[in-house]
Amino acid sequence: MGAGLGGLSAAIHLRLAGHPVTIFESNSQVGGRANRIEQDGFRFDTGPSLLNYPWVFEDLFRAAGRTMSDYVQLLPVDPSVEFRWPDGQCFQLSSDMKALLAECERVSPGSSPGLTSFFRDAAEKYRLSFDKLVTQNEDNPLRWILNLSAREMWSTGIWRSLDGELKRFFPSRYIREAFGSYGMYLGGSPFDLPGVFSILPYGELAFGLWLPKGGIYGLVQGIERLARELGVDILTSSRVLRIASEQGRAIGVELEMGGLQRFPIVVSNVDVPTTDRELLGKSSSPKMTPGVLTFYWGVRGKVENAGHHTIFLPNDFRAAFDDLCKNKRVPEGLPFYISIASETDPDLAPPGDSTLFALVPTPLLSELPELDVADIRRRVLRRIGLDESRIVVEHAWTPSDWRQQFGLFDGSAFGAAHILRQVGPFRSRNYSRDIRGLYYTGAGTTPGTGMPMVTLSGRMTAERIASHAV
Numbered sequence: 176m177g178a179g180l181g182g183l184s185a186a187i188h189l190r191l192a193g194h195p196v197t198i199f200e201s202n203s204q205v206g207g208r209a210n211r212i213e214q215d216g217f218r219f220d221t222g223p224s225l226l227n228y229p230w231v232f233e234d235l236f237r238a239a240g241r242t243m244s245d246y247v248q249l250l251p252v253d254p255s256v257e258f259r260w261p262d263g264q265c266f267q268l269s270s271d272m273k274a275l276l277a278e279c280e281r282v283s284p285g286s287s288p289g290l291t292s293f294f295r296d297a298a299e300k301y302r303l304s305f306d307k308l309v310t311q312n313e314d315n316p317l318r319w320i321l322n323l324s325a326r327e328m329w330s331t332g333i334w335r336s337l338d339g340e341l342k343r344f345f346p347s348r349y350i351r352e353a354f355g356s357y358g359m360y361l362g363g364s365p366f367d368l369p370g371v372f373s374i375l376p377y378g379e380l381a382f383g384l385w386l387p388k389g390g391i392y393g394l395v396q397g398i399e400r401l402a403r404e405l406g407v408d409i410l411t412s413s414r415v416l417r418i419a420s421e422q423g424r425a426i427g428v429e430l431e432m433g434g435l436q437r438f439p440i441v442v443s444n445v446d447v448p449t450t451d452r453e454l455l456g457k458s459s460s461p462k463m464t465p466g467v468l469t470f471y472w473g474v475r476g477k478v479e480n481a482g483h484h485t486i487f488l489p490n491d492f493r494a495a496f497d498d499l500c501k502n503k504r505v506p507e508g509l510p511f512y513i514s515i516a517s518e519t520d521p522d523l524a525p526p527g528d529s530t531l532f533a534l535v536p537t538p539l540l541s542e543l544p545e546l547d548v549a550d551i552r553r554r555v556l557r558r559i560g561l562d563e564s565r566i567v568v569e570h571a572w573t574p575s576d577w578r579q580q581f582g583l584f585d586g587s588a589f590g591a592a593h594i595l596r597q598v599g600p601f602r603s604r605n606y607s608r609d610i611r612g613l614y615y616t617g618a619g620t621t622p623g624t625g626m627p628m629v630t631l632s633g634r635m636t637a638e639r640i641a642s643h644a645v
């Protein structure tokens with residue numbers, strides 16, 4: 176159940192393996208966090224907006240004997256992301272190595288050799304991660320680690336923090352903060368996450384950033400079409416209330432609209448702790464990534480001085496992460512991100528207008544149940560320099576809305592954090608150890624969060640099911 180990207184990917188792989196597949200999705204449209212709000216000619220992607228690792232999606236279509244470009248057209252976004260600080264400094268990323276080297280030199284003279292070494296180092300980490308760690312259904316920590324030779328283990332930098340890793344290459348605080356801010360998506364702080372996650376900024380630079388034509392939802396629609404063509408039955412507005420089991424074996428699901436639907440195998444794409452607590456009545460509390468407050472603004476005209484992706488960082492970077500992850504409050508310096516997807520695909524807004532998405536990280540619901548949304552909104556608009564009279568369409572989703580709409584445990588936007596004790600074989604497994612025939616897929620299980628990872632997760636869950644069948 177659940178038609179997020181992980182659920183759709185698992186369904187496609189299971190169909191390809193010959194299983195009849197039905198998906199029960201509680202919402203009226205598929206996509207999960209990667210959803211769509213449409214109003215007065217503005218089309219907003221609700222959650223993910225940065226699409227990287229396009230090869231993962233190409234592989235999904237290829238596995239089904241199809242070509243992705245027949246379903247989804249990817250538009251390049253380059254320059255990709257711009258970082259801005261209150262002191263006026265900015266730093267613009269690009270997959271064009273010459274442009275990126277020049278930008279590093281502008282921000283921090285003499286830093287280009289560091290960038291070249293960073294690329295070499297992170298490319299090796301990336302290769303090791305994807306070839307030997309990320310995509311393995313390996314439960315035994317020792318066997319998982321022993322996939323790597325001693326030299327390879329050393330290369331992962333797993334015992335250093337992401338910030339410590341970046342310090343090896345970049346004396347400039349601006350470059351370190353820009354690359355370190357990617358840690359937010361994985362669990363909060365670059366001061367706590369393992370150094371191997373330098374593959375995140377690397378992956379974006381090496382493989383580029385993309386926008387599907389029609390927005391991120393264009394990708395969801397392409398994958399939904401593929402699933403339906405293959406014969407996956409997708410039932411929307413069909414909430415599952417309980418996973419039914421007998422004598423330690425899953426026998427199906429009970430729907431809100433009534434009745435037990437019998438199936439020999441159940442795959443839950445619902446956030447893992449939500450599945451455990453609400454659908455199985457079990458407790459489970461992994462450390463979660465932060466919540467988010469998201470704004471969707473339909474803006475008359477162009478937003479001046481802003482490209483597709485901009486990340487606004489505070490003056491005191493470390494204090495902001497301490498506020499968010501340790502002091503459990505909305506950071507004083509208010510780091511946030513905006514995406515104006517209509518800069519790359521103008522069809523997402525009425526002619527000449529802009530769709531603006533803003534994402535502000537917040538503590539989890541259990542840490543800060545009430546947010547001062549009006550105050551955060553005012554601060555975001557002031558920093559972007561946008562007059563509110565230009566906003567003609569507006570929606571705001573709090574962590575509580577995210578929880579209610581998609582079942583995100585404690586309002587956590589990205590799912591279980593990627594700290595060392597929650598990656599690889601230490602992460603929630605993609606099968607239940609108590610109930611035979613029950614599997615998990617999506618951000619809460621292996622390999623982890625983000626659109627490419629959950630798409631891989633769908634494949635890994637299907638492989639797990641196949642391995643249990645023999």
Ligand SMILES: Cc1cc2nc3c(=O)[nH]c(=O)nc-3n(C[C@H](O)[C@H](O)[C@H](O)COP(=O)(O)OP(=O)(O)OC[C@H]3O[C@@H](n4cnc5c(N)ncnc54)[C@H](O)[C@@H]3O)c2cc1C
Pocket residue numbers: 176177178179180181182199200201202205206207208209221222223224225226227413414415416444445446467469534580581582588589616617618619623624625626627629
């Ligand atoms: C604001 C935000 C920004 C993000 N930005 C990025 C980004 O830029 N790039 C990136 O790669 N990733 C990003 N992510 C992460 C990415 O969106 C997720 O990792 C990914 O989409 C999660 O997919 P999933 O398969 O785990 O399923 P989910 O999207 O969590 O879907 C689960 C599905 O299960 C359904 N469901 C829940 N309960 C029930 C029930 N009881 N019965 C039936 N169905 C149920 C839900 O409605 C939902 O459709 C972002 C996430 C958020 C929230």
